[in-house]
């Protein structure tokens with residue numbers, strides 16, 4: 001799905017201007033990582049791209065149209081094409097994993113099938129297949145409130161893989177996983193997006209994961225775009241400026257640290 005933002009701004013309900021002036025063009029099938037310090041505006045930008053927060057200004061086009069000028073039915077259809085992995089997955093605690101994964105297709109199924117699937121899984125095998133890719137097939141019938149934070153994140157990812165969206169948005173999807181699992185999971189997301197031609201936009205706290213796996217990296221600072229570059233062209237000076245307030249670069253599995261040589265971190 002193609003995305004176009006021109007001068008997009010967003011003021012939250014309490015008057016806080018979270019996005020100032022965002023210019024961003026993303027072609028269908030592109031894979032983009034958003035990086036930046038805490039509070040920079042990454043989550044807000046992803047929520048704008050999910051057509052769940054309406055920009056306060058500027059021009060937003062998704063799949064060739066303005067979602068906020070579309071009819072309620074067209075907006076629902078658009079949202080059914082978007083898979084959104086939230087920072088804290090909104091999964092009802094007592095829900096079974098199989099039901100949580102199947103929820104990825106609720107927007108595509110007729111109402112009767114969606115309601116029936118809440119009681120009896122309509123496609124347990126399909127859900128198991130996606131969980132297996134994330135090494136979680138053994139939790140198919142487990143209750144979600146008995147999972148660890150990292151396992152819950154994998155359930156949320158299995159749900160979007162099962163959904164097969166045209167636009168995949170992921171907000172710090174591996175923040176609760178250990179470094180090895182983070183690496184495998186970010187690689188899987190990228191492989192899936194590349195294989196299916198899905199547009200992927202993901203915010204990542206770990207700079208090394210962004211540089212290693214994504215062809216394009218956008219640095220978000222103070223609600224604006226500080227840089228928008230191929231991963232191979234991001235410089236250490238730009239990263240230092242991006243994270244100036246945090247006192248170092250966040251690297252997967254390591255405390256904030258200074259990097260001298262970025263070459264081992266690059267997308268190959």
Ligand SMILES: Nc1ncnc2c1ncn2[C@@H]1O[C@H](COP(=O)(O)OP(=O)(O)OP(=O)(O)O)[C@@H](O)[C@H]1O
Pocket residue numbers: 012013014016017018036037038039040041042043044045
């Ligand atoms: N619902 C809200 N109401 C008011 N202000 C908000 C709301 N959500 C976020 N903000 C503010 O908007 C700014 C951007 O927040 P956002 O969550 O987009 O940042 P982020 O880059 O995703 O941060 P993090 O990496 O910590 O998740 C922050 O100053 C935050 O306090």
